[in-house]
Amino acid sequence: MISFGPTEEQSVAREAMREFATRAMRPIARECDETASVPEKFLQSVWELGLTATQIPEAYGGAGEARSPVTNALVLEELAYGDVSLALAALTPSLFANVILDLGSEEQKQAYLPLFGGERFHAASLAMIEPSPAFDVLSTRTAAEPKGEGFVLSGRKSFVPLGDRASHFLVVARGGAGFGFDALDAFIVPRDAQGLTIAEPEKNLGLRALTTVGLVLDRVELPAAARLGGERGIDARRLVNASRAALAIALTGLARAVSEYCIPYAKDRVAFGEAIAKKQAIAFGLADMRIETDAMRHLAWKAASQLEHGLDATKSAQLARDYAAEECMKIADNGVQVLGGHGYIREHPVEMWYRNARTLGVLEGTVTL
Amino acid sequence: MISFGPTEEQSVAREAMREFATRAMRPIARECDETASVPEKFLQSVWELGLTATQIPEAYGGAGEARSPVTNALVLEELAYGDVSLALAALTPSLFANVILDLGSEEQKQAYLPLFGGERFHAASLAMIEPSPAFDVLSTRTAAEPKGEGFVLSGRKSFVPLGDRASHFLVVARGGAGFGFDALDAFIVPRDAQGLTIAEPEKNLGLRALTTVGLVLDRVELPAAARLGGERGIDARRLVNASRAALAIALTGLARAVSEYCIPYAKDRVAFGEAIAKKQAIAFGLADMRIETDAMRHLAWKAASQLEHGLDATKSAQLARDYAAEECMKIADNGVQVLGGHGYIREHPVEMWYRNARTLGVLEGTVTL
């Protein structure tokens, strides 16, 4: 049944996150961007909201609530609205845990999910992106060669969230031969694995509060049990789709932040004798921001809902992500223009959102639902 | 030396064409569109302007003025400004003659150029397009197999201008093996060639006053002399580049027609108590029409100038044509929007220009410089 109505619980969760975003994220966002760091205190405060643990079954040390990509989408939009860099940092543990939940073997769930049941923030991450021009997940070069019972991983990864502190990495690699998703696998690599080098934090255009690192895998030897999903491996589409749906809704939250910042600004700012909001060129631009933010959200919700139903979301997730990347870029770009010179200086957040929109729009595998 | 200044002669020619477009084309454009026909009287009147014969050397029965793609671009913009369907019909003879001039062998020039030195309008045409989805000149399927001294042509063509009355067709076909331009050749096919079937006039979205037909070539046997350029054949790029540069400037003329029609309309039309031209949404749209029309013209001029210098215009012609197709579509689209309901009814020319913009934007080989 087609419905745009969140459940009672979902509405409550969304409200709580909106309040948290305004209270705990907005005030520190600029400083975290300038210093390119995320305060432990913040990570711990989000941890205590239980975002990662809630949907882990009690058997694995979680709160045992139903796994719901839709609920996670509602939560992510609000956190991204607060600050998308901090949101991705806070949700990095889920990037590892949710994938284990969805695609891991029983042994893997038992082995790794309990890591996230504790009191303290625990980081584990996903390594999908590679440092090559026009990178596309289908062009993944990191290879996993069978060796005896296990595998040997070789390759380079970049943009690994919280790689500086992650205890484990889910590394996407080309297992089988051939092109396309069927050739892709993921492997659980502990931080201290032989041959794994974790580079210094990367410096990026945006999402600066989110620490990302590069990984070099030089013939990293892994046991058979390290292969995600065990013997049968995984359908890498599921992994990519969840990431794209997540990016789509994160971009929606970011776009909404821009739009909601511009509205009061345009009403206050006077030029040629009246509020610039009364100029059609500005007013229509603000209307378009609202139109596209709604559209982005609907597309992301549809993908999330298909994920929740266990349906193939390959099409809906791709359309949602590509659409959101393009429209969020336009919105952030127009946000700078609405503020004019003030949009170019770091006294206002729009220049940061402009950088974040462009950065988030080209990343994959850095957040999931 | 970079210069945007036409010569004295070019300025005079442009003025004359502008006057002709307003006097002889605008008044009949709508009826020609509704009846899908072009009056002989009109073709004859353009013929008397000598557009085709002027740049044919006297030795071949022409007026012997210098061959100038730039001058032709200035002329074409004005004619397209008047009515692009009639413009293409009027210039169809040049579509054949100019290609012979640029790429034909001495024998071919002597044999065919005199056809255009007479008093009466003489039609000959070019057949490049084929009726396949997402047609691209590089995907040309019409094939020319060597047979004895000559060739055998087989394939289908569409959108052949004035094919209903053309005495000869320059048929683009895949001569050599391999992909790309080097495999392309052109052949001179007389109307009465064995195996050539000329279909009924096509019905199209736009350019309705321009009669176009489909050709079926069923093992048409041709002598060696029919191959354009003789033994050495041709560089098909030259053919395609000249066509694209021409399309770019024709689209510029069409865009200017829309833009110049909308300006007075927007100043006269009152809504919410004032001329709609005073609404930023309308005014900025009109400004964008002017910006892009200028940009389209500059790109087309650059390609035409490179053609005139005999330089490789492959890049400039492609950029100019693709850019013009996209921007002219936007301008025509916005033209309809500026007129609102009046833009949707056939009392105003903008709905016709909307159809013409979309049609012209996907055609190649229907006009040249």
Place this chain on the structure above:
Amino acid sequence: MIDFELTPKDRELLEAIRREALVARGYARHYDENEHEFPPDELPEAKDFPSVFSLFAGRGKEDTGMGVMSMLLTAGQTWGDYSVRMRRGKGGLGNAALRAAGTLAQQEKWKDLTLAMAITEPGCGSDPSAVQMTAVLDGEEWVLNGEKIFVTTGCRADGVVVWATIDKAAGRAGIKSFLVEKGTPGFIVAHKEKKLGIRADDTAAYVFKDCRIPRANLLGGEETIPKAGSGGFRGVMKTFNMTRPAVAAIGLGIAEAALDFTRDQLREVGIEIEYGGGMGSQSAVVRRFQRLEALYEAAMLTVLHAAYLSDHAKPNNTEASIAKAKGGSAVREITQGCIEILGPLGVSRDHLLEKWFRDVRITDIYEGTGQIQRLIIARDILGYSSAQLR
């Protein structure tokens, strides 16, 4: 619960609609080339089809809401051909107005009429508040005088819901909707417009000359002018909260047909639309096509969202305009893009794509242009009155 899956009953209904629509498509070119000829209420090939309406029976709480469903059905019809909208009984824009603004008695009385909606006048484009047509109460009758243009289904309709002012000085507040039945003396159908597209449609111009109608034909029956300025006008605007999304749905059904045709044609030359890969591994054609698909999905979802709110009796003025604005621009880009992708073949009248390109262009114009919709949205988000933002 947020969900986008159709139930079996939903699918059954949509399949029935599309089956009929596909029959209509067989006549699409005929009604395009024979402008103003009316399609029959029932096409011979569809005579024995079970009535779609019978399928409405037995729909339950677990099925998609009727408002959302009506948008999908509307799109399903025009996916076949716009002319399907021209049949009687299916109801015109005026019927929506009657449902929204009429009293129960009025809705009952005129429920069997196909009603057009007449708002635009030669002098005022998308500016309803500039309505010049007057309605003067004379005893138990209203006397109407004025002109209307661009009246969709103006000839075919049995009657019309027309906007007229009972007090020009009151501006928008003075504007009321009246129902006028065909055949009423002084109600003249002036002429039909020749159009770019939707040629099966009849777009008429009306003249009202001392046209007398019963006092009871004032929709809603409220003869006084509300104090709170634009209140009365807002009442009139309410009319549009399902009409705006519906108009977008009409265009989107056609846009979907264009996408389906393009996908099929590309398959003919071995180009498959595959998903999952990024820009780096896509062809220009596939990427462009997927952008158009995304536009379709995005626009359709804004339509369904506006209808969903209406189904749950939630205010949807902003969302209705979002649906109309997004749909209006999406269908333009989609049909323009499909032709760009298919090239010369796309502009040939051997296929319907070029017709769909012409038909959808009306979407962003009638029932309030995209500019008007953006004004409405901007006012809502900025908290400006129509006086503050023009």
Place this chain on the structure above:
Amino acid sequence: MIDFELTPKDRELLEAIRREALVARGYARHYDENEHEFPPDELPEAKDFPSVFSLFAGRGKEDTGMGVMSMLLTAGQTWGDYSVRMRRGKGGLGNAALRAAGTLAQQEKWKDLTLAMAITEPGCGSDPSAVQMTAVLDGEEWVLNGEKIFVTTGCRADGVVVWATIDKAAGRAGIKSFLVEKGTPGFIVAHKEKKLGIRADDTAAYVFKDCRIPRANLLGGEETIPKAGSGGFRGVMKTFNMTRPAVAAIGLGIAEAALDFTRDQLREVGIEIEYGGGMGSQSAVVRRFQRLEALYEAAMLTVLHAAYLSDHAKPNNTEASIAKAKGGSAVREITQGCIEILGPLGVSRDHLLEKWFRDVRITDIYEGTGQIQRLIIARDILGYSSAQLR
């Protein structure tokens, strides 16, 4: 004759500029990460390069005009790095104003100064007519009072051309340009702005407090207010007819660097940008890249066109705004698109692309936003005064 080919002398000059520019590129990241640190007038590696200016000698009628050439040279500089613009002697925006509005004597007197241009005030964005800063004639001195923000090269410059009104009641007509040298009492450089990009640039805020300058520092020397209303203001606006295209050229040089970098990176993974084929035979990456190239070409040509008109003393107010508006939007789309094409690698600070993305974003903002330029264009084509179209 319409022509777009460079002469050998043109090429020589451009190559020399680019050679210097490439040296500057080596320092680009440094000056980006050390905001407000001034680049030296001459970089060590470039010390022994022959002076570019020597190459101006011996240019003839057959060579490209100086106005057009200056645009190409400007773009050639920023193709290396925006910081090149920060050197002394190269002249700031104020120098252009001095050349355009100053008397010959004034031009001679201050020819060696690098001059900033101060227009914007905290209260007025792109609305110069709202200038609040006042200039009052007191004997042989003008007394200036007011604030200016977003003054490009405000700290580095030796002086500034500042807009102030000698009669607020006269509106635009009362606005005049004054030259104020650094060190003048009452002329305070308040602070520097932290910016998204062009960080080697210094953007300052000024405060003028009873700042006294010689009567002769009024550019043009015209102390009376012209009858014909906006005449005086138009005089001021004349300043911009080469500045607007130049500002676009600054951005386009950077955009070209982004295109070059992207092309090279794609080649690394075997993607060649080939021309000639249509959409049907292109990859998504190649088609997108070529669209960006077309945008660059189109924008650059509007810049050269505006300069060409100026070289031939033809009015170019509309064309100057076209160049600024087109350049401002083109550089945004180009740099956004290059990152989209290169993906994650494009946002890494290991490369300069992300910096170029930040640097060019100022183009559509300073010296009149894209909206202001469109207002100017619209007024010109519609024949509206600034009062008629706001």
